[in-house]
Amino acid sequence: MHKHVRHRGGLERRIQSMAPDAGLLERIGGRPVVDLLVDQLYAGIDADAGLRPMFVADLAGERAKQKNFFCEWLGGRPEWTHHHAYSGLQHRHSHIHITRTAADAWLGHFEQALGAAVESAQLRQDILQIARPLARSFVNEEGPPARPTDLRCRRLSPFRSIRQLAGKGDAVGLTEALHEQPQLVADAIEMAEVLLEASLKGRTQVVETLLDAGVDPNIPAHYKEGCIFQSFLLTPLCGALAKNRLETAQLLRTRGALYDIFSASYLGDLAAVADWVGRDPELAMVTDPASDVLQYTPVHHAVYGGHTDLVTWLLAHGAQVGKNSSAMVKHAANNHLPRLVHVLLEHGADATRVGPGPWVLAPEISTLLLARGADVNYPAGHWIWRSCTGNNSQRDNPDLVARLLACGADPQTRLRGATALHYTAKAGFLRTTQALLEHGCDIEAVSDDGDTALMYAMKAGKRADVAAMVALLVTHGAKIDRANAVGTTFREMARRSRRGDADEIRRVLQSAREPRQR
Numbered sequence: 255m256h257k258h259v260r261h262r263g264g265l266e267r268r269i270q271s272m273a274p275d276a277g278l279l280e281r282i283g284g285r286p287v288v289d290l291l292v293d294q295l296y297a298g299i300d301a302d303a304g305l306r307p308m309f310v311a312d313l314a315g316e317r318a319k320q321k322n323f324f325c326e327w328l329g330g331r332p333e334w335t336h337h338h339a340y341s342g343l344q345h346r347h348s349h350i351h352i353t354r355t356a357a358d359a360w361l362g363h364f365e366q367a368l369g370a371a372v373e374s375a376q377l378r379q380d381i382l383q384i385a386r387p388l389a390r391s392f393v394n395e396e397g398p399p400a401r402p403t404d405l406r407c408r409r410l411s412p413f414r415s416i417r418q419l420a421g422k423g424d425a426v427g428l429t430e431a432l433h434e435q436p437q438l439v440a441d442a443i444e445m446a447e448v449l450l451e452a453s454l455k456g457r458t459q460v461v462e463t464l465l466d467a468g469v470d471p472n473i474p475a476h477y478k479e480g481c482i483f484q485s486f487l488l489t490p491l492c493g494a495l496a497k498n499r500l501e502t503a504q505l506l507r508t509r510g511a512l513y514d515i516f517s518a519s520y521l522g523d524l525a526a527v528a529d530w531v532g533r534d535p536e537l538a539m540v541t542d543p544a545s546d547v548l549q550y551t552p553v554h555h556a557v558y559g560g561h562t563d564l565v566t567w568l569l570a571h572g573a574q575v576g577k578n579s580s581a582m583v584k585h586a587a588n589n590h591l592p593r594l595v596h597v598l599l600e601h602g603a604d605a606t607r608v609g610p611g612p613w614v615l616a617p618e619i620s621t622l623l624l625a626r627g628a629d630v631n632y633p634a635g636h637w638i639w640r641s642c643t644g645n646n647s648q649r650d651n652p653d654l655v656a657r658l659l660a661c662g663a664d665p666q667t668r669l670r671g672a673t674a675l676h677y678t679a680k681a682g683f684l685r686t687t688q689a690l691l692e693h694g695c696d697i698e699a700v701s702d703d704g705d706t707a708l709m710y711a712m713k714a715g716k717r718a719d720v721a722a723m724v725a726l727l728v729t730h731g732a733k734i735d736r737a738n739a740v741g742t743t744f745r746e747m748a749r750r751s752r753r754g755d756a757d758e759i760r761r762v763l764q765s766a767r768e769p770r771q772r
Contacts, residue, residue, distance in 0.1 A: 682718025
């Protein structure tokens with residue numbers, strides 16, 4: 255690890271090596287051996303009553319991701335980085351309640367899987383020599399949780415509570431919470447999130463309280479803007495400076511917070527970056543240790559800060575876009591920065607995995623990306639998730655959906671068994687539903703459960719104008735007497751409904767006067 259970035263933490267401060275020798279994948283037999291290894295590993299996990307609750311309900315997707323991860327980890331193509339990575343390994347495991355016992359149980363299954371998949375005892379030992387300390391580095395709890403249901407995301411509940419206190423500037427409440435749960439401070443990853451929250455909002459007294467409690471001022475955390483999760487990491491000092499919280503920044507400096515090339519790149523401080531790179535050219539491509547296996551360099555931070563000139567300077571002074579370039583193109587494109595997109599593409603950045611997003615609304619950028627292989631259908635169903643579900647504070651945005659369709663979005667795509675029209679009906683997006691209908695989307699398409707978009711409209715929340723949605727769909731030919739998989743029609747759903755707007759929905763049906771289907 256470069257001495258300039260050691261203060262940012264990361265796994266490399268705790269273990270000797272992050273990955274085996276680059277050629278190990280080929281020596282063990284390539285992808286078929288990894289596939290067998292992961293299948294055997296997950297067979298063991300699936301049968302382990304202690305470990306199984308720590309994993310998602312359906313292991314099929316996890317198996318596929320792990321196969322890509324282990325291939326890349328053993329020296330193969332960066333398929334995990336390209337298709338699945340959104341943060342480093344530390345952060346991907348922080349929501350799981352992991353004890354030393356659990357880590358050793360996982361290692362036991364891993365060792366058995368290695369024995370079944372890899373013939374050479376020496377190669378098995380080479381892999382285990384790296385895997386053992388890596389797996390144990392994820393341990394974040396001393397004992398079992400109070401309830402088995404707390405093995406996954408509920409582990410973060412107390413951290414969310416103190417993060418809210420920090421954001422509100424409630425130093426007294428935070429002090430009391432930490433006094434009641436002093437063990438929380440030992441989790442550097444989650445406490446970094448709390449300190450960053452306070453620093454971004456200029457809660458200087460809270461920052462001082464956290465520092466007095468022993469929170470490290472230099473560990474970066476994921477930057478969240480509202481409900482938008484950013485995959486890069488900011489230190490508390492960088493966050494305070496970015497938001498012009500000068501009093502907070504000064505306190506952090508006096509308590510040991512360091513200004514580094516990543517912070518300078520995010521803030522657009524070309525003079526500082528040029529000085530560091532001039533003295534040590536390696537810093538142009540230094541990777542953030544806090545992101546461990548996921549490559550984040552000063553170029554990434556400059557891109558996320560929106561500094562085209564600094565990105566151009568770095569690329570002219572030894573930096574490269576690297577294997578994790580799609581994330582940069584995606585960010586620049588979705589923030590409508592055409593010159594930055596052009597610079598990245600001209601230096602070899604990959605546009606094929608940008609996926610759907612607001613970039614389709616910018617003609618100059620969409621032309622650039624589509625010419626470089628951007629596909630709004632990647633990954634499958636994601637364009638629906640980004641525009642039609644109402645999640646993550648989405649608005650009814652027919653222009654976005656129209657442009658996605660114009661850029662090649664497949665109207666027959668399904669997300670979790672339902673079409674875009676199902677989701678807009680459920681979200682109450684009247685204008686987007688109209689746009690989909692005008693595009694020719696099948697109004698009678700059924701979900702995997704046999705429901706039509708009209709039936710999905712009855713699942714909408716209280717704020718949705720369900721009666722207006724029903725009127726729109728019926729006007730466009732939706733059948734109210736078509737039965738779903740369990741034999742229930744929409745007319746019957748409306749008749750039985752206890753929604754507050756049920757009478758209005760029934761009046762819409764009465765005025766429609768559609769003859770009953772025989």
